[in-house]
Amino acid sequence: QKEVEQNSGPLSVPEGAIASLNCTYSDRGSQSFFWYRQYSGKSPELIMFIYSNGDKEDGRFTAQLNKASQYVSLLIRDSQPSDSATYLCAVNILSGGGADGLTFGKGTHLIIQP
């Protein structure tokens, strides 16, 4: 049974500060890791993916993966009010010749306070 755990929040961060979002997963076979952002009433929107241990940076966003600890995180630098949303962590185990769907955490509600 694949499980992905996130703190549901809300996580409140002042504008301009660093927001840190965390996620743990249970299946050591997980190979790819995704962060999606979801605004209320909208569909999930991909922010970043990461496959290898270490850090991956894209603009204000940094994803961090530690497979030994089964831990993935997302850092948002210089947080803006427009970053206020629910952030979904998702993992995938690639099987055979195709992906078999993502297992999602329940999401962390992030609030950036002006």
Add this chain to the structure above:
Amino acid sequence: NAGVTQTPKFQVLKTGQSMTLQCAQDMNHNSMYWYRQDPGMGLRLIYYSASEGTTDKGEVPNGYNVSRLNKREFSLRLESAAPSQTSVYFCASSEAGLAGTDTQYFGPGTRLTVL
């Protein structure tokens, strides 16, 4: 390039009625997925199709059937709707098949209420 499209956007059904949710993608992706999202439960995989001509059950397949009509289209059918199927349904697609190509892109969702 519309990405992933879903119809309808909203639907209200009575218990026992049937309906089909439609999904299409124009990104030439191999794999397509159906998820449902419920408050407090997160997104859960209903069915997926790794490639044209194949379908497989996900975490919560009971009460649903799917058809991969062609490479572009993947439909989800509720044969006899129940109030427990009230949810937001998302379709997604990915290139898949190779490591690094499994990023999934989501459609706008269908908000279904079963009375």
